[in-house]
Every structure is written in C-alpha cells, then in structure tokens.
Amino acid sequence: MTCLHERHIQPLILAGLTGANWGLEDYLKRGGYASLRRILTENIPPEQVIAELKASSLRGRGGAGFPTGLKWSFMPRQFPGQKYLVCNSDEGEPGTFKDRDILRYNPHSVIEGMAIGAYAMGISVGYNYIHGEIWDVYDRFEEALDQAREGGFLGDRILGSDFSFQLHAFHGYGAYICGEETALLESLEGKKGQPRFKPPFPASFGLYGKPTTINNTETFAAVPFALSLGGAAYAAIGKPNNGGTKIFSVSGDVAKPGNYEVPLGTPFATLLELAGGMREGKKIKAVIPGGSSMPVLKGELMMQTDMDYDSIAKAGSMLGSGAVIVMNEDRCMVKSLLRLSYFYYEESCGQCTPCREGTGWLYRMVHRIEHGQGRADDLDVLNSVCDGIQGRTICALGDAAAMPVRAMIKNFKDEFAYHIEHKRCLVPTYI
Numbered sequence: 001m002t003c004l005h006e007r008h009i010q011p012l013i014l015a016g017l018t019g020a021n022w023g024l025e026d027y028l029k030r031g032g033y034a035s036l037r038r039i040l041t042e043n044i045p046p047e048q049v050i051a052e053l054k055a056s057s058l059r060g061r062g063g064a065g066f067p068t069g070l071k072w073s074f075m076p077r078q079f080p081g082q083k084y085l086v087c088n089s090d091e092g093e094p095g096t097f098k099d100r101d102i103l104r105y106n107p108h109s110v111i112e113g114m115a116i117g118a119y120a121m122g123i124s125v126g127y128n129y130i131h132g133e134i135w136d137v138y139d140r141f142e143e144a145l146d147q148a149r150e151g152g153f154l155g156d157r158i159l160g161s162d163f164s165f166q167l168h169a170f171h172g173y174g175a176y177i178c179g180e181e182t183a184l185l186e187s188l189e190g191k192k193g194q195p196r197f198k199p200p201f202p203a204s205f206g207l208y209g210k211p212t213t214i215n216n217t218e219t220f221a222a223v224p225f226a227l228s229l230g231g232a233a234y235a236a237i238g239k240p241n242n243g244g245t246k247i248f249s250v251s252g253d254v255a256k257p258g259n260y261e262v263p264l265g266t267p268f269a270t271l272l273e274l275a276g277g278m279r280e281g282k283k284i285k286a287v288i289p290g291g292s293s294m295p296v297l298k299g300e301l302m303m304q305t306d307m308d309y310d311s312i313a314k315a316g317s318m319l320g321s322g323a324v325i326v327m328n329e330d331r332c333m334v335k336s337l338l339r340l341s342y343f344y345y346e347e348s349c350g351q352c353t354p355c356r357e358g359t360g361w362l363y364r365m366v367h368r369i370e371h372g373q374g375r376a377d378d379l380d381v382l383n384s385v386c387d388g389i390q391g392r393t394i395c396a397l398g399d400a401a402a403m404p405v406r407a408m409i410k411n412f413k414d415e416f417a418y419h420i421e422h423k424r425c426l427v428p429t430y431i
C-alpha cells in the first residue's frame with residue numbers, strides 16, 4: 001500500500017499505516033475518537049454536526065458523489081421507531097481496492113465515523129456490509145469492533161453519555177450487485193441481493209422497512225477528520241464543491257500501483273507521477289478514471305484534467321469510486337472492452353430484461369469483433385443495444401455495462417473499425 005500526498009498536506013485516512021498499527025491504542029495516539037469524544041462531552045447538537053459536515057463539502061466516496069451532510073439531513077430524526085445506519089463495504093468494482101485497505105489498516109476511523117453519524121441522525125443500530133471475498137478484512141473489522149466496545153466507544157452510554165450505538169459486521173456473498181444500496185439491504189435481510197424500485201428511498205423505507213442511511217467506507221472514514229479540522233478547513237484542502245482528500249486506487253500500466261490519498265482537484269499528471277509514471281516508459285493511451293463502469297478517456301485529455309468530481313464530469317466521464325485504470329499504447333481497446341463486457345454480463349442479477357438480455361448481446365458482439373468475425377454494422381448495433389439498456393433498469397448496473405461500450409467506440413472507433421475490416425488488431429504488440 002502506498003499513501004502519498006501533495007501540497008505538503010498530511011494524508012488523513014491512510015497516513016503511513018501498516019498491518020502493525022491498525023489497533024485502538026495506535027488510533028488513539030493519532031488523535032482517534034477525539035471528534036466523537038468532543039461531540040459527546042460538549043453535548044454538541046446533532047444539527048450542528050450535520051451543518052459542519054455540510055460546510056466541509058464532503059461528498060460520498062462510493063461513486064455517486066452526493067453531499068454527505070445533505071444526505072444525513074434527510075434522516076427523520078424524530079421517527080419514533082428503529083432507524084438504521086449502514087456502511088457499504090461491498091467493494092466489487094473492478095480496479096477498486098481502497099475500502100479494504102481502510103478496513104485493514106484504519107478500521108477505527110470507520111467505526112468513529114459511523115458512531116458520529118448515528119449520533120447526528122438519532123440512530124442506535126448500524127451494520128457494516130463487507131464484501132464476501134475479503135474474509136481477512138472482515139476478521140480485522142470484528143477485532144476492531146471488540147476493541148471499540150472494550151474502550152467504551154461503542155455500546156450503551158458511550159463515554160458516559162446518554163448516547164448508545166450498537167454496530168455489527170456482516171459478511172456479504174461476493175455479488176457485485178450487492179454494492180447497489182438497495183440490493184445490499186435485501187442481502188442484509190437474508191434475501192436474494194436484487195435492487196428495489198425507488199422511490200421509496202432508504203431514508204424513508206430502508207432496512208426492514210425502517211429509515212436507513214447508507215454511506216461508503218471511505219466516506220465514514222473521512223468524517224472524523226473533517227470534523228476535527230473543521231468544515232471550512234477540510235473544504236479548503238480540495239476545490240469548491242469538492243472538499244477534502246480522496247483515495248485513488250491506481251492500477252494498470254504504471255510503475256507503482258497502489259492507493260494514493262491526495263486533495264481533490266489534484267492534477268491527474270501529478271497522481272500519475274506519484275504512481276511512478278508509465279511502466280517501462282510507454283506512452284499513455286487511455287484512462288478509466290473512476291472504476292470499470294465509468295467511460296474511458298483518452299490519455300492526452302486525462303493529462304490535462306484534475307481529479308475531482310466536476311473536472312472529470314466536464315471531461316466526459318465520472319470520478320466514481322476513484323479506481324484509476326491506466327492503459328498504455330500497447331493495449332488493445334477491443335480486448336479491454338471484451339473483458340469489461342464479460343464482467344457485467346456475468347454480474348447482472350437478471351431482474352431487469354434490458355440488463356439481463358442486453359449485457360449478453362453486448363458481450364457476444366464484442367467477442368465476435370475481437371475474434372475476427374465482426375460485421376460492418378456491429379458498431380451501430382452496439383450503440384443501439386446501449387440505447388435499449390441505459391436508463392431502463394431498476395439500478396445502475398445496466399448503465400455501468402453500457403457506458404464503457406459507448407465510450408470505447410466513441411474514443412477508439414478506429415481500432416474497432418480496423419478489427420472489423422481486417423479481422424485482426426490494429427495494435428502491433430496486441431496485449
């Protein structure tokens with residue numbers, strides 16, 4: 001794991017952490033639980049906590065980028081029955097590996113962030129839904145929960161206050177679809193992980209039909225630091241409307257793949273430099289800036305783009321989960337798309353016909369092009385199938401399957417056309 005920061009700002013979430021200093025004692029030495037302690041001992045009103053979070057410009061780090069403080073304000077605090085808080089640690093997006101490192105190296109930051117959220121929203125029970133293929137991380141988080149309970153930071157009357165919060169870990173089943181928040185709730189309830197129709201939204205009808213707030217692992221981990229710095233100071237680290245730091249999982253054709261925590265708004269060129277630059281001195285060809293479901297961008301455009309939600313959107317893609325997949329000049333874009341299309345074809349839950357059938361059509365057509373059997377009208381048909389999927393499914397998996405296809409054809413149409421006409425790859429080395 002690599003954790004670096006530019007502009008001489010100390011990394012907040014993954015600063016110099018290893019497998020040896022993840023526990024409660026070390027977290028307390030780093031100032032851990034200070035935000036929660038201050039809130040409870042000074043009896044800071046929940047509304048003030050949410051207002052400070054709004055001022056921080058902290059946006060959801062799981063993909064959508066929705067303002068966290070605003071999301072927390074949707075929870076009906078005066079609801080007379082049970083309410084729930086859920087952490088989405090079902091990290092299944094190809095290229096994304098930040099959340100598991102947070103849980104592995106700094107789990108108490110997530111626990112503290114969830115406890116603060118529970119206090120702010122008047123919630124007494126929470127769950128962390130952890131991806132089913134990272135059992136060691138689940139075990140680590142369970143250990144951290146035991147430490148937090150023994151230290152008085154979880155359970156009844158936390159730190160001698162009137163606030164009580166019970167937090168539990170839940171081991172998922174490894175299904176990509178359970179990263180969608182309502183499918184996650186279905187899985188938590190012991191049912192098949194399939195998305196729900198919205199509305200109603202989880203804030204009014206969530207886990208077991210009760211009001212529920214769901215945030216990503218990195219989002220909760222950022223909360224204690226945002227509050228300890230103060231909303232305005234945290235917001236100033238990044239750019240307007242893009243407060244604080246963001247962890248980017250950089251992989252692909254770079255010299256030093258890893259997790260890099262930098263201020264939002266850091267130029268992509270700087271992030272690439274932190275990751276050691278292009279491996280073997282190759283030229284950059286393409287970048288998927290936010291996980292495999294986001295539209296691919298040409299390398300030369302990325303080199304002029306900053307890493308924040310608004311800049312990436314202006315460039316024609318989305319920041320998503322922050323998984324930065326870098327491809328060099330030797331990569332065949334048809335083969336790359338084939339791998340992505342196969343993933344979404346396999347991971348579709350099958351609930352919606354456009355996604356269930358459409359992802360299969362996309363995969364089979366790209367497979368045909370890659371293997372020298374492409375037809376002259378295949379690119380038009382591929383875009384037509386994307387039209388039939390995108391925006392026509394209960395959840396965004398259909399969009400996630402369609403957007404890479406559209407972007408690959410748009411930005412690298414010459415490669416697809418060459419495959420179809422010449423029955424072989426345009427890229428000489430063909431990786």
